[in-house]
Amino acid sequence: MAEEIILKIENLTKRFGGVTAVDHISFNICQGEFLGLVGPNGSGKTTLINLITGFVKPTSGKITYRDKEITGKAPYTIACLGISRSFQMVRTFHKLPAFKNLIVPLYSPRVKKFGGGKYGERDDIAIDLLDDLGFERDSFVPYKIAGSLPHGYLKRLDLARCMALRPDLLILDELFSGMTMSEVAATLPMIEKFNREGLTIVMAEHRLKELFRVATRIIVLNFGQKIADGPPKEAMGKEEVQKAYLGSEVEG
Amino acid sequence: MPETVRYRKERIDRGIKARSDTIYTLSSYRDMLYLLLPRFLPIAALFCLPLLMGSSYWGKVVFYSCIFALLALSWDFMASVGLVSLGQALFFGVGSYVAGSFNFYLKWPIVFTIPVATIGGALICTLLLFPVVRLRGVYFSMVTLILPLLFDHLIETLEILGGTHGLLSLTPFPNHWLAIYIAMIAVVGVLFGFRRLINEDFGLVLRGIKDDDRVVMAGGINIYWYKAQAIFIASAVGCFAGALMTHYYQFVGRSAFALDNTILPLAGAVLGGPGSFAGATLGTFILVPLSEALRGIGGLRMALYGIILIAALAVLPEGLFHYIERKYHQFERDVKI
Amino acid sequence: MEILIYGITNSVTLALMAIGFSLTFGISGLANFAHGAFFLLGGILTWIFIHQLGIPYFLSALISITLVGLLGFGLYWGLMLRLRGLAINEVIATLAAAIVIIEVLRYLGFSGFTYVLPEFVKGSVQIGESWLDYQRIFLVAIGVALIIFLYIFTHRTKIGLSFRAIAQNERTAISLGIDSDWTAALSLSFGSALAVVAGLAILPLGSIDTQMGYDILISALAVGILGGLESIPGIVIASIILGFGQIIVATFFKAQWQTVVTLAAIVIILAVKPSGILGKYKELEERV
Numbered sequence: 037m038a039e040e041i042i043l044k045i046e047n048l049t050k051r052f053g054g055v056t057a058v059d060h061i062s063f064n065i066c067q068g069e070f071l072g073l074v075g076p077n078g079s080g081k082t083t084l085i086n087l088i089t090g091f092v093k094p095t096s097g098k099i100t101y102r103d104k105e106i107t108g109k110a111p112y113t114i115a116c117l118g119i120s121r122s123f124q125m126v127r128t129f130h131k132l133p134a135f136k137n138l139i140v141p142l143y144s145p146r147v148k149k150f151g152g153g154k155y156g157e158r159d160d161i162a163i164d165l166l167d168d169l170g171f172e173r174d175s176f177v178p179y180k181i182a183g184s185l186p187h188g189y190l191k192r193l194d195l196a197r198c199m200a201l202r203p204d205l206l207i208l209d210e211l212f213s214g215m216t217m218s219e220v221a222a223t224l225p226m227i228e229k230f231n232r233e234g235l236t237i238v239m240a241e242h243r244l245k246e247l248f249r250v251a252t253r254i255i256v257l258n259f260g261q262k263i264a265d266g267p268p269k270e271a272m273g274k275e276e277v278q279k280a281y282l283g284s285e286v287e288g
Numbered sequence: 289m290p291e292t293v294r295y296r297k298e299r300i301d302r303g304i305k306a307r308s309d310t311i312y313t314l315s316s317y318r319d320m321l322y323l324l325l326p327r328f329l330p331i332a333a334l335f336c337l338p339l340l341m342g343s344s345y346w347g348k349v350v351f352y353s354c355i356f357a358l359l360a361l362s363w364d365f366m367a368s369v370g371l372v373s374l375g376q377a378l379f380f381g382v383g384s385y386v387a388g389s390f391n392f393y394l395k396w397p398i399v400f401t402i403p404v405a406t407i408g409g410a411l412i413c414t415l416l417l418f419p420v421v422r423l424r425g426v427y428f429s430m431v432t433l434i435l436p437l438l439f440d441h442l443i444e445t446l447e448i449l450g451g452t453h454g455l456l457s458l459t460p461f462p463n464h465w466l467a468i469y470i471a472m473i474a475v476v477g478v479l480f481g482f483r484r485l486i487n488e489d490f491g492l493v494l495r496g497i498k499d500d501d502r503v504v505m506a507g508g509i510n511i512y513w514y515k516a517q518a519i520f521i522a523s524a525v526g527c528f529a530g531a532l533m534t535h536y537y538q539f540v541g542r543s544a545f546a547l548d549n550t551i552l553p554l555a556g557a558v559l560g561g562p563g564s565f566a567g568a569t570l571g572t573f574i575l576v577p578l579s580e581a582l583r584g585i586g587g588l589r590m591a592l593y594g595i596i597l598i599a600a601l602a603v604l605p606e607g608l609f610h611y612i613e614r615k616y617h618q619f620e621r622d623v624k625i
Numbered sequence: 626m627e628i629l630i631y632g633i634t635n636s637v638t639l640a641l642m643a644i645g646f647s648l649t650f651g652i653s654g655l656a657n658f659a660h661g662a663f664f665l666l667g668g669i670l671t672w673i674f675i676h677q678l679g680i681p682y683f684l685s686a687l688i689s690i691t692l693v694g695l696l697g698f699g700l701y702w703g704l705m706l707r708l709r710g711l712a713i714n715e716v717i718a719t720l721a722a723a724i725v726i727i728e729v730l731r732y733l734g735f736s737g738f739t740y741v742l743p744e745f746v747k748g749s750v751q752i753g754e755s756w757l758d759y760q761r762i763f764l765v766a767i768g769v770a771l772i773i774f775l776y777i778f779t780h781r782t783k784i785g786l787s788f789r790a791i792a793q794n795e796r797t798a799i800s801l802g803i804d805s806d807w808t809a810a811l812s813l814s815f816g817s818a819l820a821v822v823a824g825l826a827i828l829p830l831g832s833i834d835t836q837m838g839y840d841i842l843i844s845a846l847a848v849g850i851l852g853g854l855e856s857i858p859g860i861v862i863a864s865i866i867l868g869f870g871q872i873i874v875a876t877f878f879k880a881q882w883q884t885v886v887t888l889a890a891i892v893i894i895l896a897v898k899p900s901g902i903l904g905k906y907k908e909l910e911e912r913v
Contacts, residue, residue: 112507144509197507426656429716431891433842434846434891
């Protein structure tokens with residue numbers, strides 16, 4: 037199976053004053069992969085995601101997406117190329133109904149180009165999408181004001197917002213944080229389904245058990261450096277990784 | 289045994305509010321009246337006013353109120369995107385001068401000068417303000433504050449566009465009624481237009497930008513382009529107001545760029561309630577007649593606006609309109625038990 | 626030669642006007658539009674103390690500076706605190722305060738030739754073919770001293786560094802124990818006091834006019850926008866550019882064209898580098 041590389045990251049570095057958040061990281065992502073991004077807090081996961089999606093400009097290095105260089109481009113340009121991301125801190129429009137929260141991606145040039153962004157249709161598309169993600173249409177959940185929904189729903193709303201953009205590459209930043217076990221159990225199959233249908237997914241996560249069930253490849257970061265890259269067991273088995281997570285006092 | 293009739297208090301809108309929030313099932317004419325009356329009455333009253341007052345002094349005041357209401361609405365629209373303008377006088381002045389210049393130097397009739405002033409003026413203003421849109425919000429406020437004051441200086445010292453004397457003897461409106469009804473229709477049109485627009489998808493994107501611009505960017509929307517569009521729309525309304533005033537006065541001078549033309553709409557909008565376009569209208573329709581009535585104290589009026597502004601911000605941030613709205617919904621009546 | 630003298634004086638004057646505003650803004654992100662009003666107020670208060678209450682110059686100056694500084698502090702505690710967080714309201718509130726102060730003063734009639742502040746040092750000295758007032762030298766001296774002092778203060782002393790910490794990242798600063806409210810209030814009072822100091826140095830060269838309340842603000846904003854609001858070096862550079870630009874235009878063209886210089890500078894900088902010459906505002910703030 038010819039694996040098409042869609043995202044190339046070459047020697048990416050980001051320094052904030054004296055702190056090096058991302059230190060000369062290089063790797064490639066292939067079409068259809070399910071990549072897990074793990075590492076202790078402060079290891080640079082979110083910064084890496086910000087760099088890829090354009091929210092932070094790199095100090096040096098190059099990012100190429102499908103042969104187009106996207107280093108340092110504006111977030112909305114990168115989003116319109118098909119890279120969609122979720123946020124670690126829940127950022128929804130609290131005063132609007134849930135389905136109206138999806139209005140922004142549905143209004144974007146990308147979705148307009150794909151069709152289905154016409155007046156009146158957007159609302160239906162939004163409700164359908166939410167229904168697919170577990171917001172029961174019949175119980176009028178999509179119509180509820182976002183601020184009144186529990187945390188787990190808001191996380192899924194963020195996911196819906198990402199999917200509404202018709203992404204080519206989906207980057208999830210700690211989606212499962214704050215979700216209950218049952219919510220995770222309900223959401224994970226959906227994400228798997230998206231991956232099976234061809235969507236390339238990157239998940240930065242702390243909940244490793246669930247992640248290892250679906251991810252085919254894991255990249256481990258520590259202090260901004262890549263210390264492992266491979267299938268889950270192999271990556272997590274490395275001594276360096278164990279030390280990073282558990283501290284060097286743990287024996288063998 | 290004598291029966292004592294007891295009463296309890298019940299909110300008039302009990303039932304109506306629950307029903308009309310999600311689905312519009314109004315079950316009686318009384319319900320409809322409750323909802324429609326507060327919307328209908330002021331507008332009807334507004335349109336009747338000129339008939340009562342004619343072209344008397346107070347008729348002019350109604351006209352001024354409409355003009356400043358337009359400026360306040362323009363401010364409110366930009367505030368909905370998160371752009372706080374401290375220079376409505378910029379739009380007003382640019383619109384006034386474009387209309388006045390085309391009329392004075394090129395002898396164009398009103399029918400042409402007003403549209404040209406609206407669109408052309410909006411283009412000028414958007415081009416001036418577009419570069420600052422990328423920076424922090426405060427920069428926008430600073431630039432809007434400083435530009436009209438600089439233009440004022442410029443016109444005075446360079447003696448261009450009429451200089452200190454201004455451009456005189458411009459073409460008036462064919463008759464007074466036309467002017468005032470155009471102004472009124474404009475106010476009502478812009479008011480309802482903006483309300484509609486801000487609740488349409490386009491408006492939601494704008495409000496999203498104000499709320500959280502990062503999420504909006506992650507959704508593929510170029511926030512700067514949308515901010516520019518908002519500026520264009522708002523400045524068109526402001527320039528239109530300026531153009532109207534020019535032809536009403538038959539004069540345009542550097543006073544068009546004066547701070548008064550910024551502060552009055554600002555105070556009106558803040559007093560009425562930022563974000564509610566009806567509030568902006570309400571606020572200006574209170575302040576303009578008040579200002580006229582207080583003509584005697586001259587310059588202190590500005591100080592008064594300042595005080596009203598501070599008071600409104602500190603004491604009633606939601607604005608008069610929302611306050612009245614809340615109270616209206618809280619009317620109670622006695623119901624027999 | 627004259628151009629050099631007036632150029633330097635003008636530049637330092639502009640810098641003095643801008644520095645108070647810039648300091649407040651740089652530290653607490655608060656754009657104090659009442660800056661010009663405080664400048665004016667300081668001058669008028671000093672005049673009242675000297676001419677109507679007979680208090681000697683030094684004492685009057687000191688009292689004015691303290692009073693306006695306190696007023697700035699009070700403005701923050703009384704007003705801003707209630708509005709903090711809603712950026713919209715902060716901006717409007719300072720402007721509203723400015724207007725109230727200026728217009729009330731205007732109404733009370735504090736304009737005209739009777740309202741003159743005494744020079745710090747009387748007399749003048751001859752340099753080459755032109756006469757140079759000692760007051761102007763004093764002004765330049767104070768200006769330069771102040772700028773150097775402020776630069777050292779914000780870059781070296783503990784308080785100054787905590788100021789800058791807040792400016793850069795409020796949350797972190799708070800978690801490190803720096804009280805951001807106190808600091809913001811202090812920055813406001815500092816900036817206001819500086820406005821009065823500037824006034825005391827500049828006003829003796831002319832007479833007081835309430836319109837100054839706005840004009841000073843415009844100058845301060847222009848310098849700030851041109852040079853980058855957060856950097857003291859930026860202010861210096863912008864003041865020099867504007868200061869000399871204005872004088873050159875006034876000498877070789879018409880005196881009134883000074884405003885054109887200011888306006889042109891702003892328009893150009895907005896088109897080329899909106900954050901100012903040495904502006905540190907990245908266009909996309911890293912706030913994720």
